[in-house]
Amino acid sequence: MRDRPALAVVGATGAVGSVLRALLSERRDLWGEIRLIASPRSAGRKLPVRGEEVEVLALGEEALEGVDLALFAVPGEVAAEWAPVAAARGAVVVDGSAVFRTAEDVPLVVPEINAHAARARPRGIVTGPDCTTLAMIVAVGALHSEWGLDELVLASYQAVSGSGRDGMAALRRQLTEVAGTDLGTKPGDVRRAVGDTGPYPAPIALNVVPFTGELAEDGWTSEELAVRAETRKILSLPRLRVTATCVRVPVVTGHSVAVHARFEREVSVRAAHEILAGAPGVVVCDDPEQGEFPTPADVVGTDPTWVGRVRRSLDDPRGLEFFVSGDNLRKGTALNLVQIAESVANGH
Ligand SMILES: NC(=O)c1ccc[n+]([C@@H]2O[C@H](COP(=O)([O-])OP(=O)(O)OC[C@H]3O[C@@H](n4cnc5c(N)ncnc54)[C@H](OP(=O)(O)O)[C@@H]3O)[C@@H](O)[C@H]2O)c1
Known part of the structure; x- marks a missing residue:
């Protein structure tokens, strides 16, 4: 992973996505580019992250190009379709939906308890638990x-x-x-x-x-x-x-x-x-x-x-x-996802 990995927030306009943007603006900044992605309905909107207005892109292969780490905060069916696509294109996906939580080959991580579990990620996907x-x-x-x-x-x-x-x-x-x-x-x-x-x-x-x-x-x-x-x-x-x-x-x-x-x-x-x-x-x-x-x-x-x-x-x-x-939107979802992403970015 690059020194300052490129990060995508997929679902940046939603309840969890808004808190993800706030956390990324408040916490130690480990990231290179931060890309905001949502549905085509939101494409072109500008939303704040790290004190800058960033244009929202529609979810698609092009939007995921060059992303090192992707935080997914979208409905389950969208995560089921697009998290494997992002992973196949080389991103580590940290997913907040319920889709992968019980899969044996996807680690379910709460960094205070089992941060080490995120190291083995055969599908390139790590997930956090239900709120x-x-x-x-x-x-x-x-x-x-x-x-x-x-x-x-x-x-x-x-x-x-x-x-x-x-x-x-x-x-x-x-x-x-x-x-x-x-x-x-x-x-x-x-x-x-x-x-x-x-x-x-x-x-x-x-x-x-x-x-x-x-x-x-x-x-x-x-x-x-x-x-x-x-x-x-x-x-x-x-x-x-x-x-x-x-x-x-x-x-x-x-x-x-x-x-x-x-x-x-x-x-x-x-x-x-x-x-x-x-x-x-x-x-x-x-x-x-x-x-x-x-x-x-x-x-x-x-x-x-x-x-x-x-x-x-x-x-x-x-x-x-x-x-x-x-x-439930901070440690209950978004903060846990950001903590996992930070731990992956730091190579832990
Ligand atoms: N809320 C919680 O406390 C909580 C807790 C744990 C887990 N989760 C999980 O986190 C995920 C997001 O939940 P939320 O509460 O933030 O939902 P939400 O407020 O309804 O937001 C949904 C987000 O997904 C995007 N989206 C919807 N359909 C899409 C599509 N086809 N392609 C790309 N983006 C699409 C939306 O973009 P648009 O604005 O463009 O529609 C929006 O950014 C869900 O899987 C949920 O189960 C939520």
């Missing part, structure tokens, strides 16, 4: 390396920006439709007022929706199965017991997860605080007497995984309960 996995995996991984993880049970509270621009638009529109009303007091009144529920199967304003992703086998959703498969792959624990219930909540940005983790050894709150406080990318915010615990509204726009409400399980000395919040 719900990323919301908790850095904290869980730190505790696992100390105590050995035995089982994970979690419930997510996922923000609408996890569904991209359509999710944010749906929440904003629905909030205006319900503002200043007494809706939410009679069965079905919110649903009738909102009408179009956007990308969700139920209203997201004044509501929570216990269904994210698509319906998969036996009543599980694709997202719940993804969290299980990805956690197993990242932690190299192929038989780990993982149970997830994934829920969409009316938060713009910031995923949270309530975690029950069971370990091979006895745990204590004090030791958990120490382990988490020493873990890269984790901040402990846990003083409930002072009202201090993470909430998405407080952590949005920040990079770390914030952990609070740490408790030892009442009925199990090996069980730990805690609550995490993090920005």
Whole structure:
């Protein structure tokens, strides 16, 4: 790879793409040219990156010519078609979609846990996990390396920006439709007022929706199965017991997860605080007497995984309960992709 590799951001106009551009403007600049790519709809628009206005190119072979590293933040079907094309033309692809995450020959990387996995990339593609996995995996991984993880049970509270621009638009529109009303007091009144529920199967304003992703086998959703498969792959624990219930909540940005983790050894709150406080990318915010615990509204726009409400399980000395919040567009997607790209560019 060149000293200052040429970098492409594919999907530069989207929710993740916008955060990728912001991160590339804020972080240490390792890059030569930065090329912005999106659909033909956006070709010719100018968008800022590194303080310059850069013209957006339409995705195609020509746009990928001479690219050393390509960050992909496009819908799965677009990544499935174009990531192999970019890789065949010599770029290392770092993909944020779900398409390659469980493929055996594509490393699934969270640099704080398994940066080394990005070194072997037989297809020229490296991928990062789902935003719900990323919301908790850095904290869980730190505790696992100390105590050995035995089982994970979690419930997510996922923000609408996890569904991209359509999710944010749906929440904003629905909030205006319900503002200043007494809706939410009679069965079905919110649903009738909102009408179009956007990308969700139920209203997201004044509501929570216990269904994210698509319906998969036996009543599980694709997202719940993804969290299980990805956690197993990242932690190299192929038989780990993982149970997830994934829920969409009316938060713009910031995923949270309530975690029950069971370990091979006895745990204590004090030791958990120490382990988490020493873990890269984790901040402990846990003083409930002072009202201090993470909430998405407080952590949005920040990079770390914030952990609070740490408790030892009442009925199990090996069980730990805690609550995490993090920005699903930063560490939850874009920052993780940029960290992988930096680690590849640095030859790690
Ligand atoms: N949002 C999250 O929290 C999150 C978390 C984890 C993973 N992801 C994944 O990241 C990817 C992007 O998500 P997002 O939330 O940023 O979506 P988004 O806001 O809807 O943006 C989609 C991006 O893809 C581009 N695009 C769409 N069709 C294209 C095509 N045919 N050719 C080239 N570019 C095309 C769009 O360009 P135009 O503007 O030109 O249409 C836009 O830049 C998805 O795979 C998603 O699953 C998202």
